[in-house]
Amino acid sequence: MLPVLGVDADDTLWENEERFHEVEQRFRDLMTPWADSETADAALLATERANIARHGYGIKGFVLSMVLTAVEISDAAIDARSLAGIVGWGHEMLAHPIELLDGVPEALDALGSTHRLLLITKGDLGDQLGKVRRSGLADRFWRVEVVPEKDPQTYRDVLDRHGVDPAEFTMVGNSVKSDVLPVLAIGGWAIHVPHTTTWVFEEPDPDELAGVEFPIVDRLGDVPGLLAG
Numbered sequence: 001m002l003p004v005l006g007v008d009a010d011d012t013l014w015e016n017e018e019r020f021h022e023v024e025q026r027f028r029d030l031m032t033p034w035a036d037s038e039t040a041d042a043a044l045l046a047t048e049r050a051n052i053a054r055h056g057y058g059i060k061g062f063v064l065s066m067v068l069t070a071v072e073i074s075d076a077a078i079d080a081r082s083l084a085g086i087v088g089w090g091h092e093m094l095a096h097p098i099e100l101l102d103g104v105p106e107a108l109d110a111l112g113s114t115h116r117l118l119l120i121t122k123g124d125l126g127d128q129l130g131k132v133r134r135s136g137l138a139d140r141f142w143r144v145e146v147v148p149e150k151d152p153q154t155y156r157d158v159l160d161r162h163g164v165d166p167a168e169f170t171m172v173g174n175s176v177k178s179d180v181l182p183v184l185a186i187g188g189w190a191i192h193v194p195h196t197t198t199w200v201f202e203e204p205d206p207d208e209l210a211g212v213e214f215p216i217v218d219r220l221g222d223v224p225g226l227l228a229g
């Protein structure tokens with residue numbers, strides 16, 4: 001039996017953050033009558049931070065946070081149509097075509113010849129599964145797991161469910177906080193493939209990084225060579 005390689009999805013296989021940044025710009029523009037960009041950004045971030053446990057990760061939570069923040073910033077002066085417009089931005093995001101990152105299908109083909117590939121992603125179940133389907137990559141994966149949070153206990157549970165020993169498991173992803181540190185914490189291995197930008201909620205605590213070492217590669221296409229060596 002081939003060893004199991006965990007693979008993150010958003011910003012590891014395809015663009016994701018960029019979609020959020022585009023909509024954040026629309027949100028700033030919509031808030032112009034009441035707030036400058038910095039104020040709007042800070043208010044939205046504060047709402048997201050306060051609600052992430054309730055909203056979860058993903059587009060729906062992002063939309064709810066924008067609606068709440070718009071009402072707050074405008075002191076309830078924003079019109080209902082504009083609020084419906086924010087919901088519409090979310091619908092656009094949900095339907096956005098998948099943009100695979102460079103060389104991803106080829107990299108997965110190479111990795112799939114030496115490993116059983118276990119996609120592990122967090123966010124809204126329907127949205128995440130829909131992206132896997134629309135990506136055209138679904139049949140490259142042995143299993144797909146959508147989880148509410150990527151912490152050590154979640155990884156332990158997922159690996160246990162699939163009968164995988166953490167010591168023989170490697171995870172690959174763009175987030176040190178979600179894809180690397182929790183896997184190292186349960187005795188597994190991890191490879192960091194940074195994306196161009198990192199969402200502020202995915203920035204690791206510097207204390208947690210102290211004394212921790214893991215390989216970093218430029219792109220997913222570099223992982224097969226690294227694993228072979």
Ligand SMILES: [Mg+2]
Nearest residue numbers: 008010011174
């Ligand atoms: Mg990611």
